[in-house]
Every structure is written in structure tokens, then in C-alpha cells.
Amino acid sequence: MRIKGKGTPDADAPWHEIVPGLWMGGHVYRDAAGVRMRAVVGVEFDTVLSLYRLDGHGPGAGVEHHCVEVPDGPLVPEQIEAVCGMADIAAADVRDGRRVLVRCHSGYNRSGLVVVQSLINLGYTTEDAIFLVRYRRSKWALNNPLFVDYLTSGLDVARLLTGLGALDG
Numbered sequence: 726m727r728i729k730g731k732g733t734p735d736a737d738a739p740w741h742e743i744v745p746g747l748w749m750g751g752h753v754y755r756d757a758a759g760v761r762m763r764a765v766v767g768v769e770f771d772t773v774l775s776l777y778r779l780d781g782h783g784p785g786a787g788v789e790h791h792c793v794e795v796p797d798g799p800l801v802p803e804q805i806e807a808v809c810g811m812a813d814i815a816a817a818d819v820r821d822g823r824r825v826l827v828r829c830h831s832g833y834n835r836s837g838l839v840v841v842q843s844l845i846n847l848g849y850t851t852e853d854a855i856f857l858v859r860y861r862r863s864k865w866a867l868n869n870p871l872f873v874d875y876l877t878s879g880l881d882v883a884r885l886l887t888g889l890g891a892l893d894g
Contacts, residue, residue: 733865739751746825747825749840751828751836752779752832770825772825774791778794793808805875808880812839819843833867842876
């Protein structure tokens, strides 16, 4: 499940480097001629973190791969916790000098959520991290306002608040 952006174009490359060692991408992009292409990961990265899965999109053999599918919409506490876990992996691997790709379908929202939290874990402010993602990946990155709210509130707070809704049922 993903948010259908109003006229949101595909990215212009399969992935972009946000800070040294930390890349953000998707499973599709448009080449220079405007043709929609599959973004297939080979062995360009040491670690690939996928928040969306499509068969045939890699990564190649020997690449560490973590996959946690989450929707591009409201998250439950367990999904926010999984996002935090993915961000912890990404930040630790970047600190260790590994090349990390975080990806989702289009490479805008779910991957943006993890990349921003990874940057926060690496010492960036939330505002700077959001700016970097939008500047380096696309102005369309993090077009899901709920994910921006999660990040500006803090994912720990967002996890607790989303859990309160479960108590009402």
C-alpha cells in the first residue's frame, strides 16, 4: 500500500546518495528519455534495507538484505518500531564505512522515513535531515505529511501515540 501522490513523478535515478555511504532509492525510476525503468540492485551496496519488495529487483548475492514491508500510510506501533530498527541498522553500517541503500517503491516516503531517522541517529537535526533528503533525492521526497509528523514528533513519541488508538478498541 502506498500514497498515490498528486502528479508525483518517478525519480530521475534509481537511487541518490544523501550523505556519504547512505543512499535512498526505489524500485522504479525514469531514465533521461522519460522511460520508466526497473531499479535493480546488484552488488553496488554492502547493505540494502527494503520497505517494499518486488521480485527480480535484487540485491545480488552476498549483499546483506533486510526487508520489512510497511505501508505508505498510517503505521501501527510495531511498524514504527520496525522502521526504527531499520534506521539503527543503516546508521550503524554508515558509521562502519559500509555503503547502505534504503529503498521503497518510489524512493520517496517509506525510504525517506528510515533515512531521516538514520540521519537523526547520526547526529543531524530533524529539520536538516528532512532538508537533505528532499535536496539530494527529490523535492517529492516525504510527500506523505503523516510521515513528516511522525519524524517531527519523534518516532518514539509517534509509536506511543499510535498505540493509544489501539486502547480505544
